[in-house]
Amino acid sequence: xxxxxxxxNLARIRKTRDLSQEQLAHAAGVGVDTVAxxxxxxxxxxxxxxxxxxxAALSVTVDALVSARxxxxxxxxxxxxxxxxxxxSSEIPGLADFVEPDELPTxxxxxxxxxxxxxxxxxxxxAELITALPAVFVDARRLIHATSDDEQAxxxxxxSTAYRLGAGVCxxxxxxxxxxxxxxxxxxxxxxxxNSRIETAISLRYxxxxxxxxxxxxxxxxxxxRAAEQIQPMMLDRDPARAGIFGNLLFNAATAALNRGxxxxxxxxxxxxxxxxxxxxxxxxxxxxxxxxRVAAFQLIDHTARxxxxxxxxxxxxxxxxxxxxxxAFWEAGYxxxxxxxxxxxxxxxxxxxxLANAREMASDWARRQPLxxxxxxxxxxxxTRRRGPVFADLAVHYGVGDELTP
Numbered sequence: 001x002x003x004x005x006x007x008x009n010l011a012r013i014r015k016t017r018d019l020s021q022e023q024l025a026h027a028a029g030v031g032v033d034t035v036a037x038x039x040x041x042x043x044x045x046x047x048x049x050x051x052x053x054x055x056a057a058l059s060v061t062v063d064a065l066v067s068a069r070x071x072x073x074x075x076x077x078x079x080x081x082x083x084x085x086x087x088x089s090s091e092i093p094g095l096a097d098f099v100e101p102d103e104l105p106t107x108x109x110x111x112x113x114x115x116x117x118x119x120x121x122x123x124x125x126x127a128e129l130i131t132a133l134p135a136v137f138v139d140a141r142r143l144i145h146a147t148s149d150d151e152q153a154x155x156x157x158x159x160s161t162a163y164r165l166g167a168g169v170c171x172x173x174x175x176x177x178x179x180x181x182x183x184x185x186x187x188x189x190x191x192x193x194x195n196s197r198i199e200t201a202i203s204l205r206y207x208x209x210x211x212x213x214x215x216x217x218x219x220x221x222x223x224x225x226r227a228a229e230q231i232q233p234m235m236l237d238r239d240p241a242r243a244g245i246f247g248n249l250l251f252n253a254a255t256a257a258l259n260r261g262x263x264x265x266x267x268x269x270x271x272x273x274x275x276x277x278x279x280x281x282x283x284x285x286x287x288x289x290x291x292x293x294r295v296a297a298f299q300l301i302d303h304t305a306r307x308x309x310x311x312x313x314x315x316x317x318x319x320x321x322x323x324x325x326x327x328x329a330f331w332e333a334g335y336x337x338x339x340x341x342x343x344x345x346x347x348x349x350x351x352x353x354x355x356l357a358n359a360r361e362m363a364s365d366w367a368r369r370q371p372l373x374x375x376x377x378x379x380x381x382x383x384x385t386r387r388r389g390p391v392f393a394d395l396a397v398h399y400g401v402g403d404e405l406t407p
Contacts, residue, residue, distance in 0.1 A: 006046065010039055021039070063125050114136050124367070126366070140159035157190075164203060167209075183206045205227070211252075211256070220255075251273055270296075274300065277291060290327070297320045330363040340352045377401045
């Protein structure tokens with residue numbers, strides 16, 4: 001099943017640029033048959049590199065190619081191909097991969113496609129990710145089938161990455177059962193990879209995050225703490241990947257503990273994570289983990305606000321270290337959503353709106369899908385007693401409250 005938005009948008013945008021299929025194919029450096037099959041709905045999957053070439057040739061973003069012409073709710077995203085890619089199994093008769101005749105990708109090409117998918121994930125570009133990720137699954141499984149030894153193990157590592165990204169985006173969209181399936185399969189692929197210890201720990205990080213999303217808090221805390229113990233860096237170990245995985249596992253464990261009402265336990269877990277962040281000295285963003293002093297500070301503020309201490313959360317916000325390294329936009333946006341919620345609780349409505357606007361600017365698509373943003377905007381809307389102007393109304397629409405303003 002082709003992405004219906006891609007099929008419609010590619011033809012429409014190509015025509016507005018007054019380009020023939022041949023001219024677009026030449027400008028993008030792809031085959032004219034590729035353009036034709038996409039527009040006719042006969043190409044079921046498209047690789048990330050192909051999507052980016054077509055978007056660049058048309059001077060649009062990939063999201064503009066693969067999204068509805070206006071913002072859609074999470075439930076409107078076409079996840080058919082992603083669901084199929086995640087649940088495909090050669091062990092089940094009749095449930096083989098939906099592959100098209102194509103040349104076998106190189107391992108470098110596969111790594112590049114996976115990296116592009118990860119960039120879409122951290123940038124909150126859900127439509128692009130959902131469209132591009134199935135091809136990564138297919139190519140990784142094809143390479144695993146066609147190779148052996150080191151190359152096969154490296155392909156398993158990419159397959160594990162694809163499953164993790166699938167778990168992440170499905171969890172964000174509330175598809176927690178599908179997210180669990182993806183996380184569990186990521187773990188199996190990690191065991192067969194060329195760096196099984198690290199890949200297994202990363203996969204467990206995603207799996208415990210899914211458990212939190214499923215509100216299986218006791219299990220999430222138990223799995224996360226055990227996995228953290230196995231990957232914990234030694235005193236002088238400054239490996240950013242190991243520290244990041246360890247810290248993120250503790251973040252998940254602390255969130256689970258807090259949801260169980262174990263505030264002191266959550267405090268202790270966060271203290272361990274903050275110590276690891278301080279030793280790392282800088283923020284890093286890789287597929288292994290997003291971690292560092294600023295990220296740990298964001299997590300502590302979130303924890304404090306959830307623990308029903310909004311005043312102290314605002315006090316902590318004044319002590320957040322400046323960025324030293326890389327912090328993805330969706331983490332920064334998440335901090336602003338938490339600040340918006342905290343200010344709204346204290347009836348600092350102007351500050352709350354400013355933080356909602358900042359979150360939208362930093363990671364628009366990601367922010368508008370967050371329940372915290374919707375709940376905060378709804379709270380501000382319900383207690384307003386006068387017209388607040390176009391900025392207020394625009395934010396209400398962005399966070400899914402706009403329709404509720406009309407009686």
